[in-house]
Amino acid sequence: MNDTNKAKACLQKIVDLFKSGNIPKALAVATIPPQKGIPSGKWSISNRILQFLSDTSDARGFRQWEQAGRNIKKGAKALYILGPRSRIVKETDGNDQEIEKTIVTGFYAIPVFRAEDTDGKPLPYDPVSPPPLADVAEQFGLSVSYQAFASNYYGYYHGDSKRIVLATHEAQVFFHELAHAAHHKIAGSLKGGQMPDQEIIAELTAATLASMYCSEVNIGFSYEYVKAYSEKSKKSIDRACLVVINTVGQVLDKILNTHLLVKEEVA
Ligand SMILES: [Zn+2]
Structure with a gap:
């Protein structure tokens, strides 16, 4: 099975799990602590x-x-x-x-x-190694930077300035922002703010990529996230997933094909 088919199978499993409602408890996201030494x-x-x-x-x-x-x-x-x-x-x-x-x-x-706005030697709060699929962000022309958690977001993607900012080293959060970027490329534009559809697309993509690339998936976190946005759009969680599942498939293809392309260039 190639990567994109594997991704679709993972995605379906996640959506089925969401539908069942039998979800493990959400794990706290480990954030980057305030830096006293700077x-x-x-x-x-x-x-x-x-x-x-x-x-x-x-x-x-x-x-x-x-x-x-x-x-x-x-x-x-x-x-x-x-x-x-x-x-x-x-x-x-x-x-x-x-x-x-x-x-x-x-x-x-x-x-x-x-x-x-600087580059050079690593910062004390940078991760030891870049997250999986960091090459895709680079291929998209995005900068990825880290900062201490300031209690309002774990990460964000800013299309105009082409950057992803992360307040955690957890790859799943990076995948979420990378998904926004890939969705942006496919759709041509994104709506500002946190639109329910866009957020559900990003989080389903993140959970799928985490199940492919990480030893641990915070499925409870994804579930709570998707559930909250389903409620915002007044849909059941399975309905909310169903209406975006094709787009999630496209976003996954975009990311995985870009990754494949980079791998081939290196090889
Ligand atoms: Zn988001």
Whole structure:
């Protein structure tokens, strides 16, 4: 059986399992913890909020990136954090003793760059090895980067900037975002936001790929995810799967054929 037929058989098994409702409990997704050892680990709360708003968990100055063995990509824009401008003043205390005091007289902007806009040596929170099918993301022209979990998403795919950002090393989450990218290529465009159909397509693809490429599949997680979006679109879970199953097949073909093509090029 070739890979695409194997994929269809796996997909059917998953949909049948969903229909039966006899699903193992969802396992917690192991996320990348906050990084204390990086410069922004020591920043003020307000600077960390500025960093968060710029959609990164690791921003550093030009020299700091240089020291980490990474280069800032061409065209990358800096974001600015605030550093206190201070002055030392002499005062006399109650006992007529002269004391030195540091007072903050204002703030100045410090340019820093997002880890996502750099390349070079691996970052401390990068995975030891890239996930399976990373070659497909590369073939699609996508960058894949990792950041610490910030409690709002495990990963996302952004079509305009051609990137996948992940807050976990679990391959199933990468597969979900890769599926969005492949679906985007097939459909020509995706609707913004988390549309139920698109999410169900991505998660069914992810569960199928995980059952082919990973030793462990978090089938409970996929089930909860698909169930939540089925309810949002006011469909039963098997109905919701049925209406997208052909598209899931196309998305799987797109990913597996691209992978095959890369393998042949290498061979
Ligand atoms: Zn999604």
